[in-house]
Amino acid sequence: MDKKYLQLLAKEFPNIDSAASEIVNLSAIRSLPKGTEYFFSDMHGEYEAFLHMLKSASGMIKIKIDLTLGKTVSSAEREALAALIYYPDKEQKRLKKAGILDDEWRRLTIYRLILVLEAVSAKYTRSRVRKRIPQDMVYILDELLNVTDDVIKEYYYDEIITTILDTGIADHFINELCKVIQSLAIDSLHIIGDIFDRGPRADIILNELMKMHDVDIQWGNHDISWMGAASGNRALIANVIRISMRYNNFDILEDGYGLNLRALAVFAGEVYKDDDCALFMPQTLDDNIYDPVDTKLVAKMHKAITIIQLKLESQLIKRHPEWEMDGRDVFGNIDPVNGSVELNGVRYELLDKNFPTVSREDPLALTDEENELMTVLTNSFMHSEKLAEHMRFLYSNGSMYKTINGNLLFHGCIPMDENGKPLSLTIEGEQYSGKAMLDKLDEVANKAYFLHPCDEKENSADMLWYLWCGPNSPLYGKDKMAFFERYFIEDKSTHTENYNAYYHFSEQADVCRFILRMFGLDPDRGHIINGHVPVRIKNGESPVKAGGKLFVIDGGISKAYQKATGIAGYTLIYDSHSLNLAQHQPFIAGESEHTPTLSMVERLERRANISDTDKGAELLGKIDDLRELLKAYRSGTIKQKQGRRPNGNCII
């Protein structure tokens, strides 16, 4: 082994004792049960429902409460304890008002919470639990959790709880205990894309995700659209604003990201003064709390930004003939004077014929005012600190796909032709397909955001628009995005969007096995986990496909899609025994009981330990390195130093 590397390692483990004891530690960690992984997708800004899923660990905390206290505590009290764990601040305030918060309640509650904490932390190392506990509580909780003698334990508990009550810190202590339970219940979190759009506050979801210890994101088409907007792509800036207007979402833009929409309001109010913009009335799923805007004005803003988007999209399509998207150059084929468009050789009359900013000679050109407006909006996007912070997080914790613990995670599809062969895409002049396509697109996505202004940055950001809606985009996976047709054309046959052949082929286990192998995974053990396509349970569809090789977990957390799916989302939960699906019912704020229906989709042949996970393989690599270091110390190739390892040995 490289001597330089061993010398670096020797700085951390300066002698035989410290290296050997680290080997023992790591080996012990590898033999613990694997932590519980949670998979979510398609949250689409529904922060209240999603936060509830996080806080309750999608029903797993309630299960632990029932297992621990089911025999001695009534079901109403167990439910109340669950509500306290999920919303400790709010619940304590409510109980105080109701006059329930006395010392007896506090004593009982602390005792019960410690039992639940014991249950959720049972499979973690002591050091890992300590890391999740706030500094001022580490000592007390460590003591409480680790007394083993039952007689001493009872006495000890009483003593410590009495002191907590005497010193007046009980309410704070209860609060923190609840948060530690929440935090330990979810070991790692995988988000299979589409955090943004439709629902009210994707920014609040991101704030919450940024607090989690171990989270990864596989970008969805809606996330990439925001990433492209934040990279300065004007078509995508128009797109994210259009979708916000369509759902009457001002709070995320103005309150969440401080993006100023005044210029758009003024422009739309003037240009569409005498137009009621009836086709553009917003759908209101949730009221704006901070920025209520008159819906008639929203409709004007919605139309104004849609027209700009359509012009910019046609410009993009013309700039990139390699995308072969001429068929989507709708504004290139519009007759703004008599109000019609030609699509695939058929001329359609438009439902709205008022186009004050579109000229017959050059329908794709922005007017000076539109151009100015886009400059203002672009500046606003480029200067939002909060948006930049969220985007950096999406980049640092996100990617086009992820392989983890034998599974393959991506939002949309691996684009395929009618014969099930991976389709290729021209990127930077070269053809890519399958895994290589996703790897290349990951690189392009990074260049779009992180390069300084230059042609390469701009072309990369253009590619993010393609990823949003292009026919061979692995994040989109449909032949077209028919939003123009849905606004402007009555004939519903033009509204149809056809899914890529992947969605048909991936129902076959053999195809999934082929894809898993393409990503270097074991097809016997692995699964593909996708979002993007709402699973219509009420029409008899199942999220478990291809004989259990593929899970599609878009169950409609998004309110806009709950009518179609019949439920309110899924969580896939992968613990050391099995893979389970939690099926959620619509979330109603203020109601505490939202325990989902759990069903097991696969039982593991034997309990999985950390040694069976990617982390376990990483630790094994470390153990091998340390063994080499031991050899080097014993042979004298590297000299030992006295002293201990600088910062303890809390690897996991």
Ligand SMILES: O=P(O)(O)OC[C@H]1O[C@](O)(COP(=O)(O)O)[C@@H](O)[C@@H]1O
């Ligand atoms: O229902 P909405 O919000 O108008 O969105 C419809 C559009 O969203 C899409 O379904 C893409 O969004 P998803 O990735 O959430 O499916 C398009 O195919 C479709 O044109």
Ligand SMILES: [Mn+2]
């Ligand atoms: Mn999607």
